Amino acid sequence: MNRFVIITAAGPDRPGIVAGITRVLYKTGCNIEDTSMTLLRGEFAMMLIVKLPQRLKVQDLEHHFKAVKKSLGLALLMKPLSVKEARRNKKPAGHPFILSVYGSDHPGIVYRVTRLLTSRAINVTDMNTRVIGPVRKPIYVMVLEVEIPEKVRIEGLKTALRTLQKAVKVDMALHPVESAQF
């Protein structure tokens, strides 16, 4: 029996979306766990891991969302998760690095960069991209947080990225996430 669900939702931005969604969760006895929400252009996009109360089925929860979905114009998707799938504190698969990629916008930047990462078993854990600059000469900016496995040699990876940089005509920088536990 799945006791968790991941909800993804998006809708035109306005005050009250988070309150509208979490009101339903509160009323139905759900417990909100990890979430990430952000504004992309005019759309507010949300991802929430929610713990379901005993006896509440995912289908029933979907039914409870009907009214708020309509009033806020939301697209909503629910995926049940097992306890194992929803478990916390997954051990990181490597060292955290930030990869910034930027250049004149053209199709294929994201794919060609992430294809290189996946070929080395490097996992993307967080990612943001934006089109910036003038409409006629748009610039693409992408920042990825990745986990680089122990066995990957950073110098070798940097060489591969430099080669790709020339082929895709973008600029790139890779550096370890600077953080400290005090």
Place this chain on the structure above:
Amino acid sequence: MAVQKIIQYPHPILKSRSETVQTIDERVVRIIKNLLDTLTASPGVAIAAPQIGEADRIIICDVSGKIKEKNHGRIILVNPLIRHREGKKIFREGCLSVPDYTGNVSRADKVWVEGLDQEGRPIRLIAEGFEALALQHEIDHMDGILFLDRIASLSTDIFRRKTY
């Protein structure tokens, strides 16, 4: 004298103001020793007395194992105080007392710190960069302030559009 258990939030001592040390007596010496032992056994670079359950204004900081830049090595400070701050730096911090979470915190890049050493003699030092951040983090613990109280931005909001 031994490695102490690191107190974790929501223990109320972490949100309380610690007491000024009046005299460096046996009890204070023991707390300093316990802080040193606990810090050595931990993955952190600095520690404050409330983190081992003692509400006294005592911190220890030692960034020498973590960075190559100029630093003061092991600093033991009783009744630490920041006299002056300069610059600004945003850095991703974590805390031994708040497990599994890091956040982007805004702090001064350079601090003028004073206090007493373990013999009660006055100390003054100027710390920069990483060491300055560590000292500010620990001195915050003296007043029940956690890095969670100073989050400057979400890690994923690098591109948040600014309105000028």
